[in-house]
Amino acid sequence: MTEFEWRVSVASILGSLALLTMVAELVRRNKIRERYAILWLATSLVLLVLSLKRSWLEALSHLMGIHYPPTALFLLLMAFVLLILIDYSIALTKQLTKIQKLAQDQGLLERRVRELEKAKNA
Amino acid sequence: MSRPKIAILIPSFNEEASIPRLLPELRALARSKAEWDFLPVFINDGSLDRTAEVLEREGAQAGDFTWIHLPVNLGIGRAVQTGLKLAVELDADVTLQLDCDGQHLPSEVPKLAASVLEQRCDVAVGSRYIAGGAGNVSSRARQAGTLYFSWLLRVLLGVRILDTTSGFRAFSREVTAFLASHYPDDYPEVQAYVFLARKRFRILEVPVQMREREHGASSITRFRSLYYMIKVTLATLLDRVRRLPTLEERTLS
Numbered sequence: 161m162t163e164f165e166w167r168v169s170v171a172s173i174l175g176s177l178a179l180l181t182m183v184a185e186l187v188r189r190n191k192i193r194e195r196y197a198i199l200w201l202a203t204s205l206v207l208l209v210l211s212l213k214r215s216w217l218e219a220l221s222h223l224m225g226i227h228y229p230p231t232a233l234f235l236l237l238m239a240f241v242l243l244i245l246i247d248y249s250i251a252l253t254k255q256l257t258k259i260q261k262l263a264q265d266q267g268l269l270e271r272r273v274r275e276l277e278k279a280k281n282a
Numbered sequence: 283m284s285r286p287k288i289a290i291l292i293p294s295f296n297e298e299a300s301i302p303r304l305l306p307e308l309r310a311l312a313r314s315k316a317e318w319d320f321l322p323v324f325i326n327d328g329s330l331d332r333t334a335e336v337l338e339r340e341g342a343q344a345g346d347f348t349w350i351h352l353p354v355n356l357g358i359g360r361a362v363q364t365g366l367k368l369a370v371e372l373d374a375d376v377t378l379q380l381d382c383d384g385q386h387l388p389s390e391v392p393k394l395a396a397s398v399l400e401q402r403c404d405v406a407v408g409s410r411y412i413a414g415g416a417g418n419v420s421s422r423a424r425q426a427g428t429l430y431f432s433w434l435l436r437v438l439l440g441v442r443i444l445d446t447t448s449g450f451r452a453f454s455r456e457v458t459a460f461l462a463s464h465y466p467d468d469y470p471e472v473q474a475y476v477f478l479a480r481k482r483f484r485i486l487e488v489p490v491q492m493r494e495r496e497h498g499a500s501s502i503t504r505f506r507s508l509y510y511m512i513k514v515t516l517a518t519l520l521d522r523v524r525r526l527p528t529l530e531e532r533t534l535s
Binding site: 260263264266267268270271275 | 325348349350351352353354356360363364367368371
């Protein structure tokens with residue numbers, strides 16, 4: 161590996177380390193729940209391992225027919241980001257369903273309280 | 283049969299002007315059909331105008347209707363579903379849906395409710411487009427859209443409904459319980475039929491008169507109608523294959 165080729169490895173190692181540290185710190189500070197951190201942690205760990213083990217990355221890019229191995233890293237990152245986005249859509253839908261049910265039940269309960277108070281005062 | 287209990291769900295979003303006009307018509311209905319118990323339920327879907335005040339004021343005096351205030355705007359689908367949940371709670375024999383804006387005539391309610399009470403169907407749809415129905419055949423574009431949905435439902439499910447965008451409908455007790463747990467979110471007029479047809483509920487169109495809407499605009503403006511048609515088509519196609527609860531599940535929830 162030439163000195164120039166080393167640079168991309170160093171950059172991707174630093175990049176994945178930065179991502180890993182950031183996510184870990186956000187979890188530690190309770191800014192991200194574990195459920196949402198898992199995919200991010202997986203992303204950064206996979207990127208880190210492939211940045212460190214150049215031979216694995218080369219095997220992977222060979223398998224996918226990619227000439228320039230670091231491109232495989234990009235592709236992998238893209239796949240993870242897509243996965244995370246779909247996961248977010250699922251989470252959003254779940255939240256929406258819960259919020260709607262809460263609002264409905266709040267409305268029904270408010271009515272019941274109103275009726276009970278009316279009966280009490282009558 | 284003891285006195286049938288008829289719940290009339292009236293989704294209301296910014297309807298401060300329509301409510302005082304609708305109330306006398308509802309009272310006339312109750313007088314004309316004294317052998318039935320009518321319970322109008324206004325569902326205030328997070329209105330921004332004085333809908334809440336109007337309901338509180340009128341309701342405090344009369345007490346012949348009830349209302350639900352939703353804390354935020356949930357949209358027509360979830361608003362109606364809230365009413366369906368209340369109808370289950372109140373054990374209504376028939377549950378109707380009626381627009382607040384004046385286009386649905388309360389005097390037509392007995393016709394729809396009777397179709398369900400006499401077990402001629404599980405869902406009665408008030409229709410402008412079958413023989414005997416009339417009125418408010420708004421724009422040609424709207425009519426074309428309605429016919430398109432009619433075709434879509436026939437092709438997808440083999441059900442024949444002409445007035446597919448009519449929101450004037452009556453549900454049996456069983457349908458009410460089912461829809462209370464599974465009501466479509468976004469475009470309930472058309473989408474609900476997919477669920478109902480898949481569950482083999484009997485749907486019957488009943489001719490009714492409709493009136494020009496007095497207040498407020500249709501939720502479907504001409505400008506957005508094409509976009510609307512595409513979205514409803516997609517949603518309907520998805521509903522065709524969506525996972526639904528089995529009959530056993532749905533009685534439990």
